[in-house]
Amino acid sequence: MTVFALVDANNFYASCEKLFDPRLAGKPVVVLSNNDGCVVARSAEAKALGVPMGAPWHQLRDLARREGIAAFSSNYPLYACMSNRLVEVLGQFCPRLEVYSIDESFLDLEGFALQDPEGLTGYGRKIRRRVRDWLGLHVCVGIGPTKTLAKLANHCAKKGLAGADGVCDFAVMTDGELTSLYHQISAGEVWGVGRKIAARLEDMGIKTVRELHDADPDTIRARFSVVLERTVRELRGVSCLNLEEMAPAKQQIMSSRSFGQYVYELAELREAVGSYMGKAAEKLRAQHSVAGAVQVHIRTNPFKPKEPQYQRTATVPLPSPTADTRELTAWALRLLDDMYKPGFAYQKAGVMLCELRPQSVVQGCLFSAPAVDEQSEALMRALDAINAKWGRGTLRSSAEGITKTWQMRRGNLSPAYTTSWEDVPCVRAI
DNA sequence: TCTGGGGTCCTAGGACCC
């Protein structure tokens, strides 16, 4: 019998911001998306004020002033560092662990019931306590026989359903208790059921988790897909989704950003595309892959339908796959030059590396130089090593430019408390 | 003034093959 736990940090980004600034205790805090665009995380106090997830920040300015909401630009180095610490702590409780997102991990707890006199529920409480004591973060733990049920249990733990206090263990609940619990939760809360599918299910008379649980898997497969069929089976306790301890190599790598201000000139777009490619290529090499195709996209602001609109996406297959920033950048800029049209206010650009494959199994090309270019590989290794030691962008391609007027806005960035010596918090006796 | 970024998987439909 499989047993999974899902451990999920509460209000993760907002909690990270609060951790290192005691003045924020008890205050509403929100974290904004790139470019300070919209709200991506809210503290409990901000949620209580009714700040919706995903709301454009400029629409909330008045409320924020009135209520004293503190807003932060996304500080990913800080969140990533805290995330790594969280995973480290969780790893002490369970070696079989899947890092599902920056603030969520699945644990395979099969065979762990004897680790605590109170069984897995007690083990879950122990996990919560240690994360709180060691990191200052609050997590909820959901336990169930499948990943989908562990996710659902985690939802119950967060909402305090079924008397849960941060830990919700479906395994210790009776069928009757589960049935009445499932009756209270709408189907849209289930992992894998988004807005569209929830609406279609409702048309079929399926509104609650209970009703989805009771639905006929074959009918669900016929009307939706094999994915939703698996969800139904998982709700019934049949484990269809395995723990993925090793993250599989990415099949595509994207890097794109909205600009801090509109961009009109080709020269500036070239800098942006060059920079994004620098970042994407670095990620590509980090997973020891090469790319077989390059895609570039540019667009104006779709939220301004009255302004002239233009958007293009173009892809080029490469003669031979590569991970060399110079080569990838050259192809990307060629695409950009072809699709650029003057006279538009560009708002966003991006690059995507596709047809990724392991560096070790590259197919040579009959007509060009050998696929493995040792000079290029050595150069890229040196580039990555220098940037790893001295910081990203220390050594970069000249295509990235110097001034970067198009860079995103980050008006209220908190210090890199845990990743930069200059920003380490100081405690002073008064 | 102002609206994120980065992924995955599945399906449908068309082209083409024997």
Add this chain to the structure above:
DNA sequence: TCTGGGGTCCTAGGACCC
């Protein structure tokens, strides 16, 4: 009344997740 059957590959689009 009755228009073959079975496959692959590719692309676009849609849905989901955090």
